[in-house]
Amino acid sequence: xxxxxxxxxxxxxxxxxxxxxxxxxxxxxxxxxxxxxxxxxxxxxxxxxxxxxxxxxxxxxxxxxxxxxxxxxxxxxxxxxxxxxxxxxxxxxxxxxxxxxxxxxxxxxxxxxxxxxxxxxxxxxxxxxxxxxxxxxxxxxxxxxxxxxxxxxxxxxxxxxxxxxxxxxxxxxxxxxxxxxxxxxxxxxxxxxxxxxxxxxxxxxxxxxxxxxxxxxxxxxxxxxxxxxxxxxxxxxxxxxxxxxxxxxxxxxxxxxxxxxxxxxxxxxxxxxxxxxxxxxxxxxxxxxxxxxxxxxxxxxxxxxxxxxxxxxxxxxxxxxxxxxxxxxxxxxxxxxxxxxxxxxxxxxxxxxxxxxxxxxxxxxxxxxxxxxxxxxxxxxxxxxxxxxxxxxxxxxxxxxxxxxxxxxxxxxxxxxxxxxxxxxxxxxxxxxxxxxxxxx
Amino acid sequence: xxxxxxxxxxxxxxxxxxxxxxxxxxxxxxxxxxxxxxxxxxxxxxxxxxxxxxxxxxxxxxxxxxxxxxxxxxxxxxxxxxxxxxxxxxxxxxxxxxxxxxxxxxxxxxxxxxxxxxxxxxxxxxxxxxxxxxxxxxxxxxxxxxxxxxxxxxxxxxx
Numbered sequence: 386x387x388x389x390x391x392x393x394x395x396x397x398x399x400x401x402x403x404x405x406x407x408x409x410x411x412x413x414x415x416x417x418x419x420x421x422x423x424x425x426x427x428x429x430x431x432x433x434x435x436x437x438x439x440x441x442x443x444x445x446x447x448x449x450x451x452x453x454x455x456x457x458x459x460x461x462x463x464x465x466x467x468x469x470x471x472x473x474x475x476x477x478x479x480x481x482x483x484x485x486x487x488x489x490x491x492x493x494x495x496x497x498x499x500x501x502x503x504x505x506x507x508x509x510x511x512x513x514x515x516x517x518x519x520x521x522x523x524x525x526x527x528x529x530x531x532x533x534x535x536x537x538x539x540x541x542x543x544x545x546x547x548x549x550x551x552x553x554x555x556x557x558x559x560x561x562x563x564x565x566x567x568x569x570x571x572x573x574x575x576x577x578x579x580x581x582x583x584x585x586x587x588x589x590x591x592x593x594x595x596x597x598x599x600x601x602x603x604x605x606x607x608x609x610x611x612x613x614x615x616x617x618x619x620x621x622x623x624x625x626x627x628x629x630x631x632x633x634x635x636x637x638x639x640x641x642x643x644x645x646x647x648x649x650x651x652x653x654x655x656x657x658x659x660x661x662x663x664x665x666x667x668x669x670x671x672x673x674x675x676x677x678x679x680x681x682x683x684x685x686x687x688x689x690x691x692x693x694x695x696x697x698x699x700x701x702x703x704x705x706x707x708x709x710x711x712x713x714x715x716x717x718x719x720x721x722x723x724x725x726x727x728x729x730x731x732x733x734x735x736x737x738x739x740x741x742x743x744x745x746x747x748x749x750x751x752x753x754x755x756x757x758x759x760x761x762x763x764x765x766x767x768x769x770x771x772x773x774x775x776x777x778x779x780x781x782x783x784x785x786x787x788x789x790x791x792x793x794x795x796x797x798x799x800x801x802x803x804x805x806x807x808x809x810x811x812x813x814x815x816x817x818x819x820x821x822x823x824x825x826x
Numbered sequence: 827x828x829x830x831x832x833x834x835x836x837x838x839x840x841x842x843x844x845x846x847x848x849x850x851x852x853x854x855x856x857x858x859x860x861x862x863x864x865x866x867x868x869x870x871x872x873x874x875x876x877x878x879x880x881x882x883x884x885x886x887x888x889x890x891x892x893x894x895x896x897x898x899x900x901x902x903x904x905x906x907x908x909x910x911x912x913x914x915x916x917x918x919x920x921x922x923x924x925x926x927x928x929x930x931x932x933x934x935x936x937x938x939x940x941x942x943x944x945x946x947x948x949x950x951x952x953x954x955x956x957x958x959x960x961x962x963x964x965x966x967x968x969x970x971x972x973x974x975x976x977x978x979x980x981x982x983x984x985x
Binding site (some may be wrong): 708 | 854
């Protein structure tokens, strides 16, 4: 039996003209913003509901959204800012794209509610530069919302004003890191800032700024309509609500699936059509490459939520599930991932700038038939020397795939080094993998 | 040489998104607008954008060199950027790359002699559900590619 989807953030999907204001209004859109603002509901009451909802940051870090909101200074003599992070560049992540192209108004309403709650006068939605057609859809939605009186000056005649703008990246993964994103909004290289100070005290243009992921803001109108408790109850303990899982790789029906938190892995796989071509599942990266890869045996019984994936030995990340079938060579796959982190390191911190290059070159020499058995320890050593020694999490993200690929698929790496070719291509990977699993059991 | 009135008007619209004392914030979009008009960003154009925004030329150059969708060398009329990252790789982006290289007779970072096509390798574009994929001139995304579909797309581009 496969579970059905629960559409909160993607609720306009399947409607005619899903991105239009008309469609969103028919579903009760902007009613929550209007209610909260005109009834002058207190900020503390709104934040209480968000805390109760169990909503955690959907960009990957999983920080409780209500708690983050409570860090914004309530009284500040100047402009406070609101920022939405739609800079999806973590391989395997493509959920926020569907929000801005199919349900942009719910994001706008969620941001406007956040702005009202936090006293932010101006907001920016920073969108990945590669999805230009979707950027234009969001710009058009902003125009519609302004014309209809949901954005701008003196909304609903209450004196509350909020201006929201779309801005874009232009090809830099690092800008998904919130302080790099802020630098980029200011028109600079996207190099992360030291924290503290956190954006809540020193953000865009040095002013207090709240940064959340697209899916987080888009959940807010539903939480306001149904209450925090109802949202929490959609999910499981420590993982309230729904989650959009971006499923890519070797499945029959890749795509976005919005489901209740805590869905068993097997049910999510069934929604995505299962492993393609009738093949066996080999491995899954459950939350994007900065989360640890899991062999099939470790994820088959897992539930898809923060605690469930942590128990399985990885983490939820952004819900970017990359599925690999039995024909996948883990050595070559790791080479590509390591190249990505090497290419995208911003160059600011030495351990990451130099270390990601080392990781890539060592894995490349294994693939090129120049590897040595000591290289596996060298890779582990370099990874450990990057982790925890950089300003931002990109360094840790680069180390995670290396450590987890070698941990779970060491015989494949050793075989490659000994024979100068892939165990998978020699048709041995499945057999050795099975033996390894028996040994671990 | 210098930017058209249309491009400057577009930059002016971007400037309205920021406080007047933070004109530098518009440099990302200003460079994108300049590149759309000129095809690529020469040092002269980058300097012109910087002067228009009232910021040091080096500040604009830093941005142009940091983000990889800006082109600092001339490219063909159609720049095709193929994603080869993990989700695309698992769905055989290599076949798409080989097909493009064979059909166009160029490798990555090369331009055809008639200056119509440039081929680039891209990092994750955040559309992995549609893998394999590429975008053309930074704006037009094409997903679920097969060699046959690539042929159709290329034949559909105006001569």
